[in-house]
Amino acid sequence: xxxxxxxxxxxxxxxxxxxxxxxxxxxxxxxxxxxxxxxxxxxxxxxxxxxxxxxxxxxxxxxxxxxxxxxxxxxxxxxxxxxxxxxxxxxxxxxxxxxxxxxxxxxxxxxxxxxxxxxxxxxxxxxxxxxxxxxxxxxxxxxxxxxxxxxxxxxxxxxxxxxxxxxxxxxxxxxxxxxxxxxxxxxxxxxxxxxxxxxxxxxxxxx
Amino acid sequence: xxxxxxxxxxxxxxxxxxxxxxxxxxxxxxxxxxxxxxxxxxxxxxxxxxxxxxxxxxxxxxxxxxxxxxxxxxxxxxxxxxxxxxxxxxxxxxxxxxxxxxxxxxxxxxxxxxxxxxxxxxxxxxxxxxxxxxxxxxxxxxxxxxxxxxxxxxxxxxxxxxxxxxxxxxxxxxxxxxxxxxxxxxxxxxxxxxxxxxxxxxxxxxxxxxxxxxxxxxxxxxx
Numbered sequence: 118x119x120x121x122x123x124x125x126x127x128x129x130x131x132x133x134x135x136x137x138x139x140x141x142x143x144x145x146x147x148x149x150x151x152x153x154x155x156x157x158x159x160x161x162x163x164x165x166x167x168x169x170x171x172x173x174x175x176x177x178x179x180x181x182x183x184x185x186x187x188x189x190x191x192x193x194x195x196x197x198x199x200x201x202x203x204x205x206x207x208x209x210x211x212x213x214x215x216x217x218x219x220x221x222x223x224x225x226x227x228x229x230x231x232x233x234x235x236x237x238x239x240x241x242x243x244x245x246x247x248x249x250x251x252x253x254x255x256x257x258x259x260x261x262x263x264x265x266x267x268x269x270x271x272x273x274x275x276x277x278x279x280x281x282x283x284x285x286x287x288x289x290x291x292x293x294x295x296x297x298x299x300x301x302x303x304x305x306x307x308x309x310x311x312x313x314x315x316x317x318x319x320x321x322x323x324x
Numbered sequence: 325x326x327x328x329x330x331x332x333x334x335x336x337x338x339x340x341x342x343x344x345x346x347x348x349x350x351x352x353x354x355x356x357x358x359x360x361x362x363x364x365x366x367x368x369x370x371x372x373x374x375x376x377x378x379x380x381x382x383x384x385x386x387x388x389x390x391x392x393x394x395x396x397x398x399x400x401x402x403x404x405x406x407x408x409x410x411x412x413x414x415x416x417x418x419x420x421x422x423x424x425x426x427x428x429x430x431x432x433x434x435x436x437x438x439x440x441x442x443x444x445x446x447x448x449x450x451x452x453x454x455x456x457x458x459x460x461x462x463x464x465x466x467x468x469x470x471x472x473x474x475x476x477x478x479x480x481x482x483x484x485x486x487x488x489x490x491x492x493x494x495x496x497x498x499x500x501x502x503x504x505x506x507x508x509x510x511x512x513x514x515x516x517x518x519x520x521x522x523x524x525x526x527x528x529x530x531x532x533x534x535x536x537x538x539x540x541x542x543x544x545x546x547x
Contacts, residue, residue: 159438162442163441163442164441164442189441189447190438190441191442191445191446193442195442196442196443197439197442199435199439203436203439205436205439205454206436206458207457216445216453217443217444220443220444220445221444262443263442263443266442266444
């Protein structure tokens with residue numbers, strides 16, 4: 118599985134561009150706040166359209182401005198973990214977890230809800246509402262929701278930034294296990310050098 | 325005053341999908357003529373109701389384009405019928421409904437729809453499973469508010485469908501008629517009390533619904 122990303126887009130009066138290739142493991146996109154790291158992930162996810170360029174993952178072209186290819190997000194088969202969790206507030210934890218699972222074709226699923234709940238230690242939270250979860254719990258559920266949607270790779274946008282230190286350590290361990298045990302490639306955005314030093318196999322510095 | 329309830333009920337049930345579609349367009353879509361549509365939707369709110377009634381008369385009367393069309397193709401006449409009263413009530417309730425629903429759609433965090441898309445949902449499914457349920461309190465509040473407004477509808481109704489007992493004499497028209505007859509104070513009082521109760525109940529209900537929606541929204545953000 119390899120990422121080939123070469124995209125740019127005007128956003129206001131800025132130009133956000135990224136040009137990199139990445140392979141297995143955790144690839145960190147590192148750079149100060151405001152260089153458009155989140156926008157780059159959004160473009161890879163299909164939530165934001167690049168003005169030009171090309172994105173391919175594992176040989177499949179997700180976006181190619183010249184060839185007129187632009188797969189919608191729901192066909193890119195990725196899992197996106199957002200900075201703020203972004204759980205559905207009107208659904209319980211269980212329904213949040215199953216949202217993507219139920220939409221994925223059964224033959225493409227590679228993790229059952231029970232496995233995910235065990236893996237993330239969230240089995241006791243299934244009947245809770247998102248608003249009653251702590252930051253760390255919510256982020257675990259968000260990771261579980263992404264894993265259960267049968268993704269081929271994960272995008273993570275500063276998933277630790279709203280957590281206190283002990284929670285950060287806990288979630289970093291989870292992320293490491295996803296990369297090592299589940300062998301899922303991860304594109305990881307952060308502006309925190311320590312996180313990157315601990316997690317990343319490859320670092321791409323944006324400026 | 326079952327007639328009033330029937331007229332308003334039909335008016336709101338018929339208008340709700342239209343109001344939702346308009347609210348969604350105004351909240352989310354960007355298209356030429358959006359401001360014109362915006363203005364047209366809110367027009368009945370600021371226009372003298374008597375003018376709205378007269379415009380309905382022009383359009384849906386026997387010689388009006390819409391009236392002639394309905395008469396020829398479906399054999400329906402709205403003039404001097406309760407269905408006409410329902411149309412007048414619907415038009416007058418529309419701006420309030422669109423406004424309430426539009427606010428609730430605008431309050432839905434679009435990033436949640438993005439999250440749904442990355443989890444495999446088509447735009448339509450994201451709408452049905454995220455946008456719609458999250459805006460539902462506002463939609464219900466809009467319906468209740470529209471219902472209250474349509475119960476009180478007077479000017480457009482009397483202009484368009486007149487004041488026929490048993491057919492178009494809704495609650496406010498009945499109060500008006502009773503006022504013309506000496507010695508009917510008891511009836512007027514009774515009708516007025518019903519009217520106050522209905523309106524007050526509707527406003528309180530719609531406020532409660534709107535507040536619940538906001539609370540969900542706020543608590544969702546605490547994550």
